[in-house]
Amino acid sequence: MWLRIRTLIVKELLASALDAKTRWLVLYSPPLLLLIYAFAITQEVKNIPVAVYNEDAGTVSRDLIARFDGSPTFSEILYFDSWKGAAAAIDSRQAAMAIRLDSAFSRSIAAGKPAKVQLILDGRRSNTAQILEGYAARIVADFNKELAGDDIRPPTVIVARAWFNPNFEPLWSATPALFAVLTMVVGFMVSALTIARERELGTFEQLLVSPIRPFEIMIGKAVPAVLIALASAVAMLALGSLVLQVPLRGSIILLFAAMIIFLTSIVGIGLFISTLASNQQQAVIGLFFYMMPAVLISGYASPVENMPVWLQWLAESDPLMHFIVICKGVFLKNVPASVIFEHTWPMALIAVFTLSAAAWLFRKRLT
Amino acid sequence: MGRPLAQIDRVTKRFVKTGPPAIDAVTASIAAGAITGVVGPDGAGKTTLLRLMAGLLAPDEGALTVCGFDSVREIANARPSIAYMPQHFGLYEDLTVIENLHLYADLRSVDESERGGVFERLLDFTNLAQFTKRRAGKLSGGMKQKLGLACALMGAPQLLLLDEPSVGVDPISRRELWRMILELADQGIGVVWSTAYLDEAERCESVILLSEGKPVYHGPPVDFTHKVEGKVALIRNMPGDKRDVLMRAMEAPEILDGVIQGNTIRLVLNNPMAEDQLRSALSLADAEIEKVPPRFEDAFMASLGGGPKKRSPFTARPVHGAAPDEIVIKADALTKKFGDFTAADQITFSIRRGEVFGLIGPNGAGKSTTFKMLCGLLRPTSGHARISGLDFAAAPSKARARLGYMAQKFSLYGDLTVRQNLEFFAGAYGLSGKRKTAALDQAITTFNFAPYLEAQAARLPLGYKQRLALSCAVLHDPDVLFLDEPTSGVDPRTRREFWTHINAMARRGVTIMVTTHFLDEAEYCDRIALIFRGRVIAEGLPDELKTRSRREGADAPTLEQAFITLVREFDEREAI
Numbered sequence: 017m018w019l020r021i022r023t024l025i026v027k028e029l030l031a032s033a034l035d036a037k038t039r040w041l042v043l044y045s046p047p048l049l050l051l052i053y054a055f056a057i058t059q060e061v062k063n064i065p066v067a068v069y070n071e072d073a074g075t076v077s078r079d080l081i082a083r084f085d086g087s088p089t090f091s092e093i094l095y096f097d098s099w100k101g102a103a104a105a106i107d108s109r110q111a112a113m114a115i116r117l118d119s120a121f122s123r124s125i126a127a128g129k130p131a132k133v134q135l136i137l138d139g140r141r142s143n144t145a146q147i148l149e150g151y152a153a154r155i156v157a158d159f160n161k162e163l164a165g166d167d168i169r170p171p172t173v174i175v176a177r178a179w180f181n182p183n184f185e186p187l188w189s190a191t192p193a194l195f196a197v198l199t200m201v202v203g204f205m206v207s208a209l210t211i212a213r214e215r216e217l218g219t220f221e222q223l224l225v226s227p228i229r230p231f232e233i234m235i236g237k238a239v240p241a242v243l244i245a246l247a248s249a250v251a252m253l254a255l256g257s258l259v260l261q262v263p264l265r266g267s268i269i270l271l272f273a274a275m276i277i278f279l280t281s282i283v284g285i286g287l288f289i290s291t292l293a294s295n296q297q298q299a300v301i302g303l304f305f306y307m308m309p310a311v312l313i314s315g316y317a318s319p320v321e322n323m324p325v326w327l328q329w330l331a332e333s334d335p336l337m338h339f340i341v342i343c344k345g346v347f348l349k350n351v352p353a354s355v356i357f358e359h360t361w362p363m364a365l366i367a368v369f370t371l372s373a374a375a376w377l378f379r380k381r382l383t
Numbered sequence: 384m385g386r387p388l389a390q391i392d393r394v395t396k397r398f399v400k401t402g403p404p405a406i407d408a409v410t411a412s413i414a415a416g417a418i419t420g421v422v423g424p425d426g427a428g429k430t431t432l433l434r435l436m437a438g439l440l441a442p443d444e445g446a447l448t449v450c451g452f453d454s455v456r457e458i459a460n461a462r463p464s465i466a467y468m469p470q471h472f473g474l475y476e477d478l479t480v481i482e483n484l485h486l487y488a489d490l491r492s493v494d495e496s497e498r499g500g501v502f503e504r505l506l507d508f509t510n511l512a513q514f515t516k517r518r519a520g521k522l523s524g525g526m527k528q529k530l531g532l533a534c535a536l537m538g539a540p541q542l543l544l545l546d547e548p549s550v551g552v553d554p555i556s557r558r559e560l561w562r563m564i565l566e567l568a569d570q571g572i573g574v575v576w577s578t579a580y581l582d583e584a585e586r587c588e589s590v591i592l593l594s595e596g597k598p599v600y601h602g603p604p605v606d607f608t609h610k611v612e613g614k615v616a617l618i619r620n621m622p623g624d625k626r627d628v629l630m631r632a633m634e635a636p637e638i639l640d641g642v643i644q645g646n647t648i649r650l651v652l653n654n655p656m657a658e659d660q661l662r663s664a665l666s667l668a669d670a671e672i673e674k675v676p677p678r679f680e681d682a683f684m685a686s687l688g689g690g691p692k693k694r695s696p697f698t699a700r701p702v703h704g705a706a707p708d709e710i711v712i713k714a715d716a717l718t719k720k721f722g723d724f725t726a727a728d729q730i731t732f733s734i735r736r737g738e739v740f741g742l743i744g745p746n747g748a749g750k751s752t753t754f755k756m757l758c759g760l761l762r763p764t765s766g767h768a769r770i771s772g773l774d775f776a777a778a779p780s781k782a783r784a785r786l787g788y789m790a791q792k793f794s795l796y797g798d799l800t801v802r803q804n805l806e807f808f809a810g811a812y813g814l815s816g817k818r819k820t821a822a823l824d825q826a827i828t829t830f831n832f833a834p835y836l837e838a839q840a841a842r843l844p845l846g847y848k849q850r851l852a853l854s855c856a857v858l859h860d861p862d863v864l865f866l867d868e869p870t871s872g873v874d875p876r877t878r879r880e881f882w883t884h885i886n887a888m889a890r891r892g893v894t895i896m897v898t899t900h901f902l903d904e905a906e907y908c909d910r911i912a913l914i915f916r917g918r919v920i921a922e923g924l925p926d927e928l929k930t931r932s933r934r935e936g937a938d939a940p941t942l943e944q945a946f947i948t949l950v951r952e953f954d955e956r957e958a959i
Contacts (some may be wrong), residue, residue, distance in 0.1 A: 019810055019813060020810060020813060021817050023806075023807055023809075023810025023811055024808070024810075024811070026807075026810075027796065027799065027803070027807045027810075030798075030799055030803055031796055031798050031799060034798040034799065035798045058423055073478060210713060216799070217792075217796075218790045218791065218792045218794040219790075219793075219794040219795070219796060221760055221788070221794065222788060222790055222794040223811070224759075224760055225758050225759060225783055225786065225788040225865070226762060226788075226808075226811040226812055227780045227781070227783045227784040227811070227812060227813060228811055229779075229780055332750060340769075346829070382760070382761075382762070
């Protein structure tokens with residue numbers, strides 16, 4: 017039995033290594049995607065042009081605008097002499113934010129009365145808009161503090177420190193989750209295509225008429241898929257810490273241990289889909305059918321806590337959700353082993369379930 | 384012969400710059416009102432030639448004139464006169480027969496007012512009138528081809544290009560298809576019919592015989608066959624085993640080619656020879672030898688240089704089993720139901736040691752279902768399949784260890800090298816250590832794989848691929864060998880070589896089970912079972928089936944004619 021399983025594993029690894037398409041899909045494309053996505057996310061909140069419509073002629077307003085100009089978040093200040101122009105800039109996505117100061121701005125401040133700054137944000141880019149609003153609020157608050165000077169007792173000041181990512185480096189917060197998603201994609205690709213491909217080639221029947229038992233085929237397919245996905249994960253990790261310089265503060269050993277469990281559960285799902293499909297095309301379609309909701313409820317894009325309770329329960333059964341938590345923990349925080357374990361055992365449970373389901377379906381499809 | 388509809392002038396087409404051309408300096412002409420056969424094995428360049436004529440490909444060298452227009456520059460003018468039916472005709476499986484017709488009428492801009500008449504004529508011609516509401520996907524292989532033909536005929540073309548229309552079509556539908564095509568040729572249409580079946584070549588008025596892209600012959604098939612006139616003989620009532628006789632005959636220098644044909648052996652000689660001379664040359668004093676008219680295949684084999692002269696290395700292997708009459712494969716009331724549909728109904732037969740047993744039957748008749756149940760790929764709904772007394776239901780892994788299996792398309796791992804493929808199959812059959820080394824060494828020396836060991840299986844020449852697939856299937860020295868359409872589409876020489884190995888294995892006690900829709904191949908079997916509508920409707924020696932369907936006053940039927948008669952009779956009995 018071990019001989020047969022070993023033979024299958026060797027064949028599977030060789031076939032993947034020798035096939036140029038698989039090699040590209042598994043080893044080169046995920047690190048590349050990591051790089052592209054990571055920088056795509058970075059572009060979102062840096063180098064944003066701002067539109068300004070200043071009706072005020074005083075120096076105070078110019079001081080305030082100068083502060084915006086000095087901030088690295090905003091690449092360029094676009095001055096408009098009509099409100100229409102500023103609005104059009106947002107409309108055409110030239111600017112993501114517009115600042116409007118009315119003609120009474122300097123006068124109100126000189127009179128000690130509250131003055132208003134209007135911010136217009138592009139709601140279509142809600143994420144960016146929120147971040148920009150935060151930046152703008154901080155600039156205005158600093159400005160206020162200085163205006164007040166020493167003669168007024170300063171109000172209570174909130175000093176915020178972002179732990180784990182002190183500079184709010186977006187690359188840091190994006191990379192761990194991205195790493196988790198891409199690891200999943202590789203695990204899926206390798207496992208979901210494998211049985212379907214053999215079915216297409218006609219080699220599958222050749223396997224079935226040999227003394228190899230169905231569960232041996234399952235193991236012989238699952239192990240190489242996990243190994244290949246691990247290799248791809250190593251490449252992405254290296255890229256993440258060497259090129260993107262995302263910290264890796266936790267235990268790499270624990271990360272890999274969790275990753276093996278995670279990949280086993282993913283490969284189980286992949287093999288299930290592969291068994292169901294009669295060709296590679298169907299397998300890929302089946303995969304996307306699963307992957308879209310799995311990514312959406314995983315907490316990758318929006319926090320799981322904000323979802324309705326029933327969806328949170330569903331998220332518990334999503335291995336990606338657990339693995340993202342582990343990745344974020346290990347990359348940025350050095351979380352204790354107990355937290356990792358807390359998210360590993362549900363994945364182990366899912367793995368047992370998905371693999372047995374795949375094996376069951378595999379046997380059923382044979383008759 | 385009518386005027387030429389298409390002229391092919393020294394046309395060469397390459398798909399890979401450095402590789403051999405797919406079509407190599409072919410010159411030919413296609414006549415109107417006649418059937419021109421483009422004949423050759425898979426990969427000979429038939430489809431490429433048809434696509435060149437249809438103007439879908441441009442030649443690298445040479446030129447084509449189709450319906451009076453250049454196939455590249457003036458193709459738009461020629462297009463209304465050309466109808467091209469590719470191998471998998473572009474039927475929309477979810478549309479009904481009539482919807483498909485409407486679609487093609489739209490594409491060919493057939494006027495709305497004319498459609499009624501045109502459709503009626505086409506439906507009548509193809510016998511599809513009663514199926515107009517049926518979805519194309521639910522039609523049988525033969526009916527699909529007829530519908531495809533109807534669609535292709537929509538715009539009243541002058542030139543009809545048919546790419547392997549008889550693939551996947553049972554003999555009855557094939558005969559009907561030919562009848563329809565002959566009728567079209569009579570109406571003046573120039574028909575180009577591509578095929579890998581050499582018997583179809585004889586029915587064409589002219590053939591273009593291709594081998595690896597090169598033109599072997601162009602002209603009337605009779606002239607080609609005439610080259611071996613007087614050189615073809617049949618041996619009947621030979622003493623001893625026919626495979627033995629064939630093997631020794633092939634070693635005689637006078638013999639160019641030989642195949643088993645039912646209980647007889649068909650020989651092609653190097654030079655015309657009297658029967659007595661031949662008898663003494665082969666030292667077959669008691670056998671009946673008779674000269675017979677040559678067939679196209681005989682001439683093709685002669686032009687290829689004849690069949691394999693060497694003995695199969697399998698001849699020397701030790702003999703399996705002691706008792707020759709032992710039953711090795713047993714199908715015991717095998718039944719398989721898919722929902723309401725009974726794909727196989729109480730199929731029963733037994734196969735003795737060393738027999739070559741053929742399962743024949745039209746597509747969808749239950750041939751593959753039966754085959755799959757016998758090699759453990761499908762679990763029967765009821766009944767038993769036993770290999771050497773082992774039931775698949777009880778001991779699947781043990782039973783499977785006894786059998787070798789070779790699938791239709793040589794299921795090898797194309798990315799792996801020859802050595803890696805052999806090693807994989809050795810491991811899959813649980814061979815390790817010394818046994819593995821011995822098995823691999825034997826396989827490598829048997830077929831002289833040494834120079835190819837590190838080559839990727841996908842890049843091997845066809846003949847080597849077939850040898851490798853066979854080697855992988857028999858590495859563990861199985862008792863039983865299952866062959867699924869082993870040589871369909873393969874050139875006759877490679878097929879001959881394959882069968883010398885199979886014959887050698889059968890002689891030493893390996894039981895062989897073959898499925899085939901290729902009736903010439905069925906002639907190589909000791910016994911055949913004809914499967915139709917999920918049942919065995921006839922079983923016996925190929926010659927017995929032929930005799931059974933022989934009608935008074937008629938010539939000895941071919942196996943194909945026997946097949947048609949038996950199926951018709953079965954239908955008539957069922958109807959009562």
